[in-house]
Structure formats: structure tokens, C-alpha cells
Amino acid sequence: MAAIARAHRVAKHPLDTRHPAIRETLRGIGRTHGEPARRSAALTTADIKRLVSTCHDDPTGLRDRALLLLGFAGAFRRSELIGLNVEHIRSTSAGIRIMIPRSKTDATGEGEEIGIPKGSAGETCPVRALRAWLAAAEISDGPVFRRVTRWNTVGTKRLHPDAVRQILARRAAAAGIKGTLTEPVTPHGMRAGFVTTAYKNGVPDEEIMGHTRHRSLTTMRSYVRRAKLGSQSPAGKLGL
Numbered sequence: 001m002a003a004i005a006r007a008h009r010v011a012k013h014p015l016d017t018r019h020p021a022i023r024e025t026l027r028g029i030g031r032t033h034g035e036p037a038r039r040s041a042a043l044t045t046a047d048i049k050r051l052v053s054t055c056h057d058d059p060t061g062l063r064d065r066a067l068l069l070l071g072f073a074g075a076f077r078r079s080e081l082i083g084l085n086v087e088h089i090r091s092t093s094a095g096i097r098i099m100i101p102r103s104k105t106d107a108t109g110e111g112e113e114i115g116i117p118k119g120s121a122g123e124t125c126p127v128r129a130l131r132a133w134l135a136a137a138e139i140s141d142g143p144v145f146r147r148v149t150r151w152n153t154v155g156t157k158r159l160h161p162d163a164v165r166q167i168l169a170r171r172a173a174a175a176g177i178k179g180t181l182t183e184p185v186t187p188h189g190m191r192a193g194f195v196t197t198a199y200k201n202g203v204p205d206e207e208i209m210g211h212t213r214h215r216s217l218t219t220m221r222s223y224v225r226r227a228k229l230g231s232q233s234p235a236g237k238l239g240l
Helices: 002-010 020-033 045-052 059-073 078-082 126-137 162-175 188-200 205-212 217-231
Strands: 089-091 095-100 112-117 146-148 154-158
Touching: 045 059, 045 162, 045 188, 059 078, 059 126, 059 146, 059 162, 059 188, 078 162, 095 126, 112 126, 188 205, 188 217, 205 217
Parallel strands: none
Antiparallel strands: 089 095, 095 112, 146 154
């Protein structure tokens, strides 16, 4: 429907996608062929620690540790994470500042900057992990996350976005982290996990949105509502 609507706009033909005939048809299709909604499992801090514990100090392990910790701490989308260049990173006394040149909600490419502070534990500090990877791979400019061959040679080109999913799947299998049919383990789970973890730790909505680059409070709150299901469900107050 989105593609059809766009084609009409380009051709300068009117199309009311909210017309009852269209809406009822789509609802009928959903009732007949619909499947349960698939949402990424929100990865917690404990999950991330288990994932990075499978990463050794070889080039692949150093890269994967940096990718997972930075992906979680920065609430990055896959495209943002893979699109990072060394030139986008600036060191500060508190940690690092990262300029995201373009994202899903920044179609004009104005860029947004976020801060990543140093972690309290060395083995899970995203700043230390990133610096260790860049130093070991001898990367001083260009793409941050690159392919590592079986001979531990680091390439020059950035990873394909699907590589994030593959890396996460391998590390999750090694760590014994399993998703479900409706909530599989996917890269988006790091972003969802950041939101739910920050919410549970009392971080205000505006601070979460400023870091995750969400433009819609409704979208961001959808993660929060799911985080409440287990701990704050009304069913838990029935005295059963």
C-alpha cells in the first residue's frame, strides 16, 4: 500500500489510503492471512554481558565485542552501526562522542551526535572495547567495523548490514541465548533493550528519545509498554 500510494503521489494522482473500501479490504486480508506480530526480544544488560563473554581477544572477538557493546550503549540501528567511520568519533574526558551522519529519522542528513561514557567495568566498557578493536586492527580512518578473514586479516570495506545479524546469531548461540517465534533475537533487540533498560532505571522519556533519536514518543513508548508487561501487569495485583 505504501508503494502504491507513493506511485500515485509521483504521478500526481489523488489516493485516499484511509478510504473505507481500502481499509476494510486490508483488515480482511489481515484476518485471513495474518500472523502473530514478530518483535525483537529486548536484550538486557545481563544478556549483553553473556554475549561479550563469548568474544576472545583475537581480531574477530575484539570486533564483535566492540560492535555489541557499542550497538547496545548507543541504541544504534544496524545501518547506523555499520555506517560509522573513524572520523565520526571524537574522544572526550568522559568517553566518546559519535556523530551519526544520517539515520532513519534524519533523511536530510543533518547528522546527530550522541555521547557514550566509559563503562564501570573494563570487560564491558564500550569505549575501551572500541579502542581495543581499532588499535588491534590498525584502523585510523574509514569504516570502523570491517570483515575479518579466517586468517585474521582485517579488510578495508565496511561490513554488510546483515553481518550484524549473523554476528549476533553466532554469539547468541554460543552464549545460550534463545529467542521465541514471536520475539526472536535480532540486532533491533539491542536498541529495544536499551530503551527498556533505561526506562527501568528511571531515565526520563526525553533523555531516552534524545539518545535513541526517536522522533515519536508513541514509538519509543511501545518498547516501554512491553517492558511493563511482566513486572507491572494488573494481573499481578489480584492477590492470586
